[in-house]
Amino acid sequence: MKTEIIIIHMKLQFFKQPVKLLLMLAVLASSGLLMSHCNITPTHTDTSEKNLKSETVVTGLNMPWAMAFLPDGSVLVTERGGKLRIVKGGALDPQEVTGIPKVYYRGQGGLLDVVLHPNYKENGWIYISYSSPKKEGEAGDDNGANTALMRAKLDGHQLTNIEHLYKASPNVRGGVHFGGKILFDKKGYVFLSLGERGQKENSQNLAKAQGKMVRLHEDGKIPTDNPFVKTKDALPEIWSYGHRNPQGLVMHPTTGTIWAHEHGPQGGDELNIVEKGKNYGWPLITYGIDYDNSIISDKTEAPGLEQPVIYWKPSIAPCGMTFVNSPKFKDWNGDLLVGSLKFQNLEHLVIKDNKVVKKEIIFDKIGRVRDVKQGPDGNIYVVVESSGSIVKISPKS
Amino acid sequence: MKIISIITCAAIYTLTFFSNHQEDLNKSIARGKELYKESCITCHLANGEGVKGTFPPLAKADFLSKYPEKSIHAVKFGMKGAIKVNGVDYNNAMPPSGFADDEIADVMNYIRNSFGNKNTQLVTDKMVAAVKKK
Numbered sequence: 001m002k003t004e005i006i007i008i009h010m011k012l013q014f015f016k017q018p019v020k021l022l023l024m025l026a027v028l029a030s031s032g033l034l035m036s037h038c039n040i041t042p043t044h045t046d047t048s049e050k051n052l053k054s055e056t057v058v059t060g061l062n063m064p065w066a067m068a069f070l071p072d073g074s075v076l077v078t079e080r081g082g083k084l085r086i087v088k089g090g091a092l093d094p095q096e097v098t099g100i101p102k103v104y105y106r107g108q109g110g111l112l113d114v115v116l117h118p119n120y121k122e123n124g125w126i127y128i129s130y131s132s133p134k135k136e137g138e139a140g141d142d143n144g145a146n147t148a149l150m151r152a153k154l155d156g157h158q159l160t161n162i163e164h165l166y167k168a169s170p171n172v173r174g175g176v177h178f179g180g181k182i183l184f185d186k187k188g189y190v191f192l193s194l195g196e197r198g199q200k201e202n203s204q205n206l207a208k209a210q211g212k213m214v215r216l217h218e219d220g221k222i223p224t225d226n227p228f229v230k231t232k233d234a235l236p237e238i239w240s241y242g243h244r245n246p247q248g249l250v251m252h253p254t255t256g257t258i259w260a261h262e263h264g265p266q267g268g269d270e271l272n273i274v275e276k277g278k279n280y281g282w283p284l285i286t287y288g289i290d291y292d293n294s295i296i297s298d299k300t301e302a303p304g305l306e307q308p309v310i311y312w313k314p315s316i317a318p319c320g321m322t323f324v325n326s327p328k329f330k331d332w333n334g335d336l337l338v339g340s341l342k343f344q345n346l347e348h349l350v351i352k353d354n355k356v357v358k359k360e361i362i363f364d365k366i367g368r369v370r371d372v373k374q375g376p377d378g379n380i381y382v383v384v385e386s387s388g389s390i391v392k393i394s395p396k397s
Numbered sequence: 398m399k400i401i402s403i404i405t406c407a408a409i410y411t412l413t414f415f416s417n418h419q420e421d422l423n424k425s426i427a428r429g430k431e432l433y434k435e436s437c438i439t440c441h442l443a444n445g446e447g448v449k450g451t452f453p454p455l456a457k458a459d460f461l462s463k464y465p466e467k468s469i470h471a472v473k474f475g476m477k478g479a480i481k482v483n484g485v486d487y488n489n490a491m492p493p494s495g496f497a498d499d500e501i502a503d504v505m506n507y508i509r510n511s512f513g514n515k516n517t518q519l520v521t522d523k524m525v526a527a528v529k530k531k
Binding site for chain 2: 063080105106107109110174175176198266290291292293314317342343344365367368385386387
């Protein structure tokens with residue numbers, strides 16, 4: 001009897017407090033949501049290496065560097081020696097594409113990136129970067145070279161409508177640091193990454209296109225709102241500077257920010273968010289040291305110089321990168337996959353609010369990774385230099 | 398008298414030959430050093446020590462002294478797969494250098510006479526040209 005009274009009393013008390021009632025309803029509602037979430041969980045497998053498989057889908061390439069997916073399902077692949085190849089129905093077409101200019105195939109140089117114009121279906125433009133040997137009348141060293149950008153259309157096995165859009169100046173002898181990655185933003189501009197060609201001091205020199213990120217209109221014209229257009233003695237194509245050798249260049253799928261990684265010296269590879277007019281510090285600041293262990297700079301930071309999102313120590317020799325934005329890799333959406341030439345693996349970088357919160361190595365010993373792209377089918381494709389192949393990474397089930 | 402003059406002549410000839418040889422080697426080594434700094438240094442490092450387990454050393458490397466032809470082949474055509482250098486296993490890949498035959502000779506002469514290595518036999522462009530892709 002006594003207990004009954006107490007319960008009734010409690011009930012009365014309870015209904016007298018609308019806040020509590022609301023809370024109760026909220027708890028019920030959210031547990032309902034949780035339940036419904038639980039109901040779908042069993043069909044969802046976590047994205048992790050153990051739930052993924054890798055399979056070689058193309059072989060027989062010679063020093064492949066980059067790939068681009070054509071709308072008809074075939075793939076264009078650059079070979080650094082100077083050939084553009086077509087992969088059709090999973091097989092490498094033995095006939096190469098003609099029309100590629102003479103490339104400077106030396107050290108790290110040669111035929112580099114291939115990227116389709118965002119409206120490729122309408123206009124057919126293919127953008128290609130390469131190490132271009134010095135031509136008469138160009139500035140710089142005899143027998144030197146620097147990175148160039150061209151575009152053309154594909155007609156069967158032939159490049160047509162070839163337009164030479166840009167060449168970095170001056171020409172420099174030697175086979176290192178060409179950069180060469182091409183990126184379109186969503187505003188009609190094309191970016192090209194340029195290495196410092198082994199002359200680190202020129203990364204800070206705005207009169208030279210070494211160690212820079214350049215921004216052009218898609219026809220090669222220089223935008224009038226580039227940051228150094230009005231700066232005396234500065235090259236108007238420069239978008240950012242103080243880079244060493246950037247060979248990963250991507251745009252975040254939702255925010256549109258541009259991310260680049262670059263080869264540093266020993267222990268100084270960097271991941272950066274690239275913004276207009278900014279100085280990324282090479283060689284005034286660096287986390288790395290020279291190959292003979294000598295000090296390049298005793299500073300890792302300085303006012304006015306950008307800090308990387310992360311740096312790699314020891315160096316991984318990063319090449320190729322993609323943001324994941326695919327229903328097949330749900331848990332990884334918004335994350336970065338970075339290729340490593342040195343350790344022959346991929347790094348999965350978990351990104352939260354423009355920070356790397358976790359790093360993990362996946363597909364160890366895959367080979368020297370040159371390019372990483374998400375395909376139109378939502379799977380991840382990796383260009384492996386050492387095995388001359390393309391490897392597909394997809395969910396097991 | 399005749400014998401003395403023959404001996405003298407032979408001595409002069411030998412000296413000239415070897416000093417020329419030494420000069421050729423020194424010049425080749427100097428050119429090779431620049432090429433080394435251009436292409437090889439990023440992995441094998443300035444003192445040829447490499448990165449243990451990742452990039453094999455060149456300094457006092459048994460592979461280099463045991464297999465000169467394989468070493469030339471590696472610079473010329475690249476190299477991949479498992480090798481053992483100074484008792485340590487490596488399984489990586491090296492791209493071809495893109496160097497001309499005379500440049501490969503130079504860089505070989507530099508490597509074979511640096512980092513504590515010593516090999517006075519001159520590698521020539523003809524020797525490099527004779528190494529064919531396997």
